[in-house]
Amino acid sequence: MRHIFGWIPFSIGDVFYTLTGVYGIRWLIINRKRIVKDTINWLLDIGVTISIAYFAFHTLWAFNYYREPLYQSLNIEAEYTTEELVNFTERLIQKSNSVHNQLTVNDSTKVEMPFTKSEAFNMVRNGYESLSKIYPQFNYQPKSIKKSIYSTALTYMGFSGYLNPFTNEAQVNGLISTYKFPTTSCHEAAHQLGYAAENEANFIGSLAAIHNEDMYFKYSGYTFGLRYCLLEIFRRDKDLYYEMLSTINKGIIKNYQEVDEFWRSYENPLEPIFEKTFDSFLKANNQSDGMKSYSYVVALLVNYYENRTL
Numbered sequence: 001m002r003h004i005f006g007w008i009p010f011s012i013g014d015v016f017y018t019l020t021g022v023y024g025i026r027w028l029i030i031n032r033k034r035i036v037k038d039t040i041n042w043l044l045d046i047g048v049t050i051s052i053a054y055f056a057f058h059t060l061w062a063f064n065y066y067r068e069p070l071y072q073s074l075n076i077e078a079e080y081t082t083e084e085l086v087n088f089t090e091r092l093i094q095k096s097n098s099v100h101n102q103l104t105v106n107d108s109t110k111v112e113m114p115f116t117k118s119e120a121f122n123m124v125r126n127g128y129e130s131l132s133k134i135y136p137q138f139n140y141q142p143k144s145i146k147k148s149i150y151s152t153a154l155t156y157m158g159f160s161g162y163l164n165p166f167t168n169e170a171q172v173n174g175l176i177s178t179y180k181f182p183t184t185s186c187h188e189a190a191h192q193l194g195y196a197a198e199n200e201a202n203f204i205g206s207l208a209a210i211h212n213e214d215m216y217f218k219y220s221g222y223t224f225g226l227r228y229c230l231l232e233i234f235r236r237d238k239d240l241y242y243e244m245l246s247t248i249n250k251g252i253i254k255n256y257q258e259v260d261e262f263w264r265s266y267e268n269p270l271e272p273i274f275e276k277t278f279d280s281f282l283k284a285n286n287q288s289d290g291m292k293s294y295s296y297v298v299a300l301l302v303n304y305y306e307n308r309t310l
Contacts, residue, residue: 001060001168002192006144011171013164014149061165064196070203074135076303082236086244088302089229093248095310096222100249103219110254113178113216120181121145121172124189127212127221131204138204140193145185147174155266160184163191177262179255182209182220199296202228206301210310222310223252225301232298 005012034042071078103111115123121143128140148154148161148171161172161184170188172181187205195201202224209221226248234241245253 002142002144005167005169006142009146011146011149011164011169013167013169013171016164016166018149057165061163061168061194062196064194067194067196070195070197070200071300071303073137074304076300076306078299078303080299080302084302084306085229085232085236085298086240088305089226089233089244091305091310092222092226092229093244096219096226096252097247097249099215099219099222100252103215104251107249107251108254109251110258111179111216111219111251113181113220115178115216117147117172117174117178117181120178121185123182123212123214123217124185124208126214127186127208127210127217128189130211130213131208138193138208140189140208143189144168144192145170145172145188147172151175156268156270158263158266161188163188168192175262177258179220180259182212182217183224186221199300202297203300203304206297207304223255225297226252227256228298229301 031042031045069078097107100111101107113120124145125140125143128138132139146169150171151174154161154171154173155175159173160176160180161170163170170185170192172184172188176184183205185205186208187201189208190201190204193204195204206221206225209217209224212218212221230241230245233244
């Protein structure tokens with residue numbers, strides 16, 4: 001699918017969804033009288049269509065929800081102690097501060113990405129090429145990452161991107177901060193490689209950004225992982241969280257605030273409904289923790305870097 005659609009500059013998947021939606025509305029209008037006059041066959045038509053779509057969804061991609069957990073294939077542990085979490089987070093703070101200092105004039109300045117969002121897409125493969133030298137299963141080619149034509153709708157729904165399972169195109173929300181483009185793009189590329197679980201895609205996306213030769217990608221990858229670790233520490237020990245927060249460069253905090261302010265500006269009453277729907281979708285597809293599974297990226301990071309240099 002990436003060979004077929006990857007070279008096309010716009011999202012074929014989004015166009016497919018648009019045409020499907022228009023056709024669906026047209027069909028319902030034309031066949032509205034059958035709801036009463038021919039109810040059984042009307043329901044059968046809809047049932048057959050849904051069955052075909054469901055079959056195609058699983059055949060083309062969704063069987064990945066049942067693949068071997070990543071921690072097993074990488075031969076790392078899935079559990080960790082608070083002490084291990086704190087030690088790793090301290091290391092990650094030092095590394096994030098160091099990279100931040102290389103990119104800014106002082107520790108209070110937020111990092112501004114020097115590339116466009118489209119250029120960021122072209123830089124994603126570099127990190128995966130480096131990562132695939134260690135783990136061949138992360139070889140990513142050809143590239144098929146595009147801005148979604150439904151970026152505004154995605155923003156109001158609270159999503160940074162998604163994978164189209166029918167065309168295997170990675171769709172990134174074109175409205176999000178350029179600071180988030182490296183990790184979001186790498187995250188969606190991980191889904192394209194068949195890693196369906198959100199925590200695993202977050203972990204792989206972080207690694208791919210960190211292994212990129214570009215320092216701005218590295219910065220995005222390190223600070224992405226750091227934020228997850230900080231949130232986990234906050235859940236376990238709020239006092240320790242604020243103590244560690246004070247050791248982070250203020251410029252990094254400003255990048256976090258930039259992202260938070262963006263999402264707050266699009267808050268709406270429907271967003272929790274979309275998030276609940278996605279949570280239910282994950283649980284129905286072998287992700288028993290639903291959206292909470294996102295937090296498990298911390299376990300993968302902590303154990304992966306236990307005996308490795310950041």
